[in-house]
Amino acid sequence: xxxxxxxxxxxxxxxxxxxxxxxxxxxxxxxxxxxxxxxxxxxxxxxxxxxxxxxxxxxxxxxxxxxxxxxxxxxxxxxxxxxxxxxxxxxxxxxxxxxxxxxxxxxxxxxxxxxxxxxxxxxxxxxxxxxxxxxxxxxxxxxxxxxxxxxxxxxxxxxxxxxxxxxxxxxxxxxxxxxxxxxxxxxxxxxxxxxxxxxxxxxxxxxxxxxxxxxxxxxxxxxxxxxxxxxxxxxxxxxxxxxxxxxxxxxxxxxxxxxxxxxxxxxxxxxxxxxxxxxxxxxxxxxxxxxxxxxxxxxxxxxxxxxxxxxxxxx
Amino acid sequence: xxxxxxxxxxxxxxxxxxxxxxxxxxxxxxxxxxxxxxxxxxxxxxxxxxxxxxxxxxxxxxxxxxxxxxxxxxxxxxxxxxxxxxxxxxxxxxxxxxxxxxxxxxxxxxxxxxxxxxxxxxxxxxxxxxxxxxxxxxxxxxxxxxxxxxxxxxxxxxxxxxxxxxxxxxxxxxxxxxxxxxxxxxxxxxxxxxxxxxxxxxxxxxxxxxxxxxxxxxxxxxxxxxxxxxxxxxxxxxxxxxxxxxxxxxxxxxxxxxxxxxxxxxxxxxxxxxxxxxxxxxxxxxxxxxxxxxxxxxxxxxxxx
Amino acid sequence: xxxxxxxxxxxxxxxxxxxxxxxxxxxxxxxxxxxxxxxxxxxxxxxxxxxxxxxxxxxxxxxxxxxxxxxxxxxxxxxxxxxxxxxxxxxxxxxxxxxxxxxxxxxxxxxxxxxxxxxxxxxxxxxxxxxxxxxxxxxxxxxxxxxxxxxxxxxxxxxxxxxxxxxxxxxxxxxxxxxxxxxxxxxxxxxxxxxxxxxxxxxxxxxxxxxxxxxxxxxxxxxxxxxxxxxxxxxxxxxxxxxxxxxxxxxxxxxxxxxxxxxxxxxxxxxxxxxxxxxxxxxxxxxxxxxxxxxxxxxxxxxxxxxxxxxxxxxxxxxx
Numbered sequence: 001x002x003x004x005x006x007x008x009x010x011x012x013x014x015x016x017x018x019x020x021x022x023x024x025x026x027x028x029x030x031x032x033x034x035x036x037x038x039x040x041x042x043x044x045x046x047x048x049x050x051x052x053x054x055x056x057x058x059x060x061x062x063x064x065x066x067x068x069x070x071x072x073x074x075x076x077x078x079x080x081x082x083x084x085x086x087x088x089x090x091x092x093x094x095x096x097x098x099x100x101x102x103x104x105x106x107x108x109x110x111x112x113x114x115x116x117x118x119x120x121x122x123x124x125x126x127x128x129x130x131x132x133x134x135x136x137x138x139x140x141x142x143x144x145x146x147x148x149x150x151x152x153x154x155x156x157x158x159x160x161x162x163x164x165x166x167x168x169x170x171x172x173x174x175x176x177x178x179x180x181x182x183x184x185x186x187x188x189x190x191x192x193x194x195x196x197x198x199x200x201x202x203x204x205x206x207x208x209x210x211x212x213x214x215x216x217x218x219x220x221x222x223x224x225x226x227x228x229x230x231x232x233x234x235x236x237x238x239x240x241x242x243x244x245x246x247x248x249x250x251x252x253x254x255x256x257x258x259x260x261x262x263x264x265x266x267x268x269x270x271x272x273x274x275x276x277x278x279x280x281x282x283x284x285x286x287x288x289x290x291x292x293x294x295x296x297x298x299x300x301x302x303x304x305x306x307x308x309x310x311x312x313x314x315x
Numbered sequence: 316x317x318x319x320x321x322x323x324x325x326x327x328x329x330x331x332x333x334x335x336x337x338x339x340x341x342x343x344x345x346x347x348x349x350x351x352x353x354x355x356x357x358x359x360x361x362x363x364x365x366x367x368x369x370x371x372x373x374x375x376x377x378x379x380x381x382x383x384x385x386x387x388x389x390x391x392x393x394x395x396x397x398x399x400x401x402x403x404x405x406x407x408x409x410x411x412x413x414x415x416x417x418x419x420x421x422x423x424x425x426x427x428x429x430x431x432x433x434x435x436x437x438x439x440x441x442x443x444x445x446x447x448x449x450x451x452x453x454x455x456x457x458x459x460x461x462x463x464x465x466x467x468x469x470x471x472x473x474x475x476x477x478x479x480x481x482x483x484x485x486x487x488x489x490x491x492x493x494x495x496x497x498x499x500x501x502x503x504x505x506x507x508x509x510x511x512x513x514x515x516x517x518x519x520x521x522x523x524x525x526x527x528x529x530x531x532x533x534x535x536x537x538x539x540x541x542x543x544x545x546x547x548x549x550x551x552x553x554x555x556x557x558x559x560x561x562x563x564x565x566x567x568x569x570x571x572x573x574x575x576x577x578x579x580x581x582x583x584x585x586x587x588x589x590x591x592x593x594x595x596x597x598x599x600x601x602x603x604x605x606x607x608x609x610x611x612x613x614x615x616x617x618x619x620x
Numbered sequence: 621x622x623x624x625x626x627x628x629x630x631x632x633x634x635x636x637x638x639x640x641x642x643x644x645x646x647x648x649x650x651x652x653x654x655x656x657x658x659x660x661x662x663x664x665x666x667x668x669x670x671x672x673x674x675x676x677x678x679x680x681x682x683x684x685x686x687x688x689x690x691x692x693x694x695x696x697x698x699x700x701x702x703x704x705x706x707x708x709x710x711x712x713x714x715x716x717x718x719x720x721x722x723x724x725x726x727x728x729x730x731x732x733x734x735x736x737x738x739x740x741x742x743x744x745x746x747x748x749x750x751x752x753x754x755x756x757x758x759x760x761x762x763x764x765x766x767x768x769x770x771x772x773x774x775x776x777x778x779x780x781x782x783x784x785x786x787x788x789x790x791x792x793x794x795x796x797x798x799x800x801x802x803x804x805x806x807x808x809x810x811x812x813x814x815x816x817x818x819x820x821x822x823x824x825x826x827x828x829x830x831x832x833x834x835x836x837x838x839x840x841x842x843x844x845x846x847x848x849x850x851x852x853x854x855x856x857x858x859x860x861x862x863x864x865x866x867x868x869x870x871x872x873x874x875x876x877x878x879x880x881x882x883x884x885x886x887x888x889x890x891x892x893x894x895x896x897x898x899x900x901x902x903x904x905x906x907x908x909x910x911x912x913x914x915x916x917x918x919x920x921x922x923x924x925x926x927x928x929x930x931x932x933x934x935x936x937x938x939x940x
Binding site for chain 1: 460475
Binding site for chain 3: 207
């Protein structure tokens with residue numbers, strides 16, 4: 001059918017665009033790490049020269065930088081991120097496999113929460129535009145955007161874990177209780193932003209001519225909102241999901257630190273501080289690919305929801 | 316058949332209505348009026364002005380030095396009697412003066428990094444927008460790519476790579492935050508380039524530089540002001556994230572992020588060490604966001620964010 | 621009982637600069653099968669009249685007076701009650717089909733929802749009816765068109781779709797707001813023809829809003845000329861076109877090219893601008909641009925109604 005070929009072509013075009021992004025990501029991260037003064041073995045007690053030379057050789061750190069780069073690209077192409085320099089008995093792949101489920105769970109849960117609550121709040125505020133409820137909701141949303149998560153987290157821990165004792169103050173044992181605080185804290189700024197975004201978008205849509213047409217047809221307001229207004233109103237929110245994920249991944253670094261969660265964010269910070277090149281690269285690439293794929297998915301969903309985007313190549 | 320010459324001239328329109336003096340309002344005046352009507356933005360501006368004054372002059376007026384350790388009053392709660400109105404931390408340093416000093420750093424980083432952001436963003440965006448075509452497409456593609464990646468990772472990498480020198484913090488943060496500015500400036504430049512008044516100026520023989528100076532720049536000013544105001548809190552936030560992780564400004568300098576981090580350590584025994592800097596930080600971000608929002612609505616009235 | 625009776629209709633908008641009076645003391649009535657044209661410049665209040673009657677005003681708008689549809693006052697109804705009449709007995713064709721059609725839904729979905737909701741038809745039946753109607757408005761290959769999105773159609777086709785949507789529910793009152801603006805002449809003729817056929821078939825009443833005097837002449841029986849929110853002249857098409865009594869109407873007719881006059885006849889624009897709706901002048905609102913104004917015009921002129929039901933709001937011709 002006509003629309004399928006439009007979608008397929010669009011998808012292919014987007015997919016091709018991903019490769020330069022990935023390449024740039026890997027290159028920048030690689031060279032940035034190598035430029036850092038100090039190597040991975042400087043922090044340990046002074047090693048005799050020959051042992052250090054052996055270690056360097058083992059991790060190919062004695063080769064010229066460009067050669068290391070291409071060797072690394074080759075490895076990445078087969079998904080081999082190499083051994084961790086810092087955690088000597090582990091490969092990076094194994095470490096990622098350990099940390100990924102944790103970070104992914106928190107991230108996905110936070111994203112789903114943010115989307116559902118954010119859009120609900122935003123739509124509610126939009127339908128009650130300029131009433132007290134609207135101002136209150138938007139004021140709270142602004143607060144959500146403004147309070148840094150490392151402020152919210154300790155306060156919530158203080159209130160809900162220390163004083164009330166309802167939830168654990170940190171740690172991760174796959175129980176719902178241990179998930180609540182990190183997920184909520186992580187999702188807060190994104191929820192707030194989505195709420196404001198949805199509200200603005202919904203208000204704009206509700207003032208369009210085609211909404212007036214729908215009302216002139218005698219359709220009940222709930223149908224007008226559901227069938228005619230919702231889809232265009234949510235389009236900017238869908239677009240935002242890409243950057244929202246990137247933002248959430250950034251935030252997870254802090255959240256994992258505060259709540260002592262053994263996720264990829266923690267590995268990253270430790271790796272950066274200890275010059276564990278392979279681990280840092282591995283995490284960066286992993287997250288990078290994730291974000292890129294998600295952006296791609298979001299693009300596809302957007303094109304599916306907005307027919308005008310699909311066909312602008314034709315006319 | 317009436318010919319136009321036959322229709323008698325009638326009383327001037329305005330006189331008949333009784334309206335004599337219709338003063339026009341420039342778009343800037345319009346925007347100013349709209350801004351003043353936005354109560355949240357106005358209150359926020361006053362609060363920010365107060366904050367600036369406190370942060371600049373406060374430490375001079377308070378009798379405690381930020382690194383003075385008052386052994387009589389370690390970890391003591393806020394009280395008027397002890398002279399430490401906002402309490403002290405674990406080694407007896409006065410929280411209020413430390414918070415105000417920290418504010419100096421946070422706000423300064425905010426301003427300077429924003430300026431870095433501004434310079435990079437505006438030049439990049441204006442260039443892309445003005446030249447258009449392939450150059451524009453490539454430049455914007457690069458922006459898209461960078462935008463898609465988690466900034467935190469790069470800032471952390473940069474800090475790890477270059478150490479914690481304060482100048483580098485400015486540059487690092489600014490180098491990450493210019494993307495929004497570039498996009499907006501490029502968009503504005505593109506639409507300005509094609510406006511009729513620029514075309515008219517060209518048709519009258521006005522040179523490129525004059526066009527840029529007299530027509531394009533004043534129109535860019537509006538969006539730039541809005542985004543500068545919105546970038547400042549973003550930058551302060553990034554700096555405080557870094558400080559929180561221990562990658563920000565070095566001791567003995569302290570910023571709000573570091574103070575919150577310290578406060579979080581002692582939050583069970585001395586919650587005020589957490590709360591005071593948190594409130595200052597949050598209020599600042601909150602107000603800047605409202606001001607930026609208000610500016611955006613004033614310059615481009617649409618009921619959005 | 622008249623199908624639609626509008627009495628003393630006022631429509632205003634609250635703005636930061638004050639109240640904008642879009643429509644003032646408007647009155648007219650319509651029987652089944654009547655066609656009435658609302659004619660006037662942009663800003664004369666034609667569209668807002670209709671929006672006010674149907675409860676489609678913007679949030680800062682309010683309407684007062686009476687709009688009796690089959691005896692029931694539309695202005696007193698809440699949206700629930702209005703929804704029973706809107707889209708079923710009263711249909712509206714909007715001015716700009718690009719923005720009046722939902723760009724995110726296929727034509728099919730937008731068309732069938734009307735009859736499914738009001739007529740209780742099932743999806744298949746509604747679809748058949750919609751396709752039939754698209755064929756009736758001379759859209760070729762309606763089965764394909766109906767699956768498309770608005771932006772895939774040409775301007776003329778979009779307008780025809782709007783007309784078809786309006787006719788779908790077989791309304792008793794059809795309101796068309798500039799249905800042929802921005803269309804080329806042949807399409808204009810087609811659409812006008814369609815509407816007159818509808819009226820012959822189902823005896824629907826039509827309110828046509830237009831500033832195209834040619835279309836008006838072709839379709840309508842009666843014309844209501846509006847200026848600054850008020851009715852200034854009302855009568856049959858012949859009366860208005862051949863014996864305009866109000867200076868504004870005369871000015872309008874002089875400003876368009878006419879086949880019934882010599883080629884070199886000058887088209888005279890009416891000098892000046894319409895008044896500011898925020899602060900309307902007292903007395904006759906046209907006097908500042910009127911070539912025949914005199915001292916009496918500072919008072920509000922009466923609506924003079926002749927025996928032939930030709931009405932105009934002016935002091936001229938008032939026996940002193």
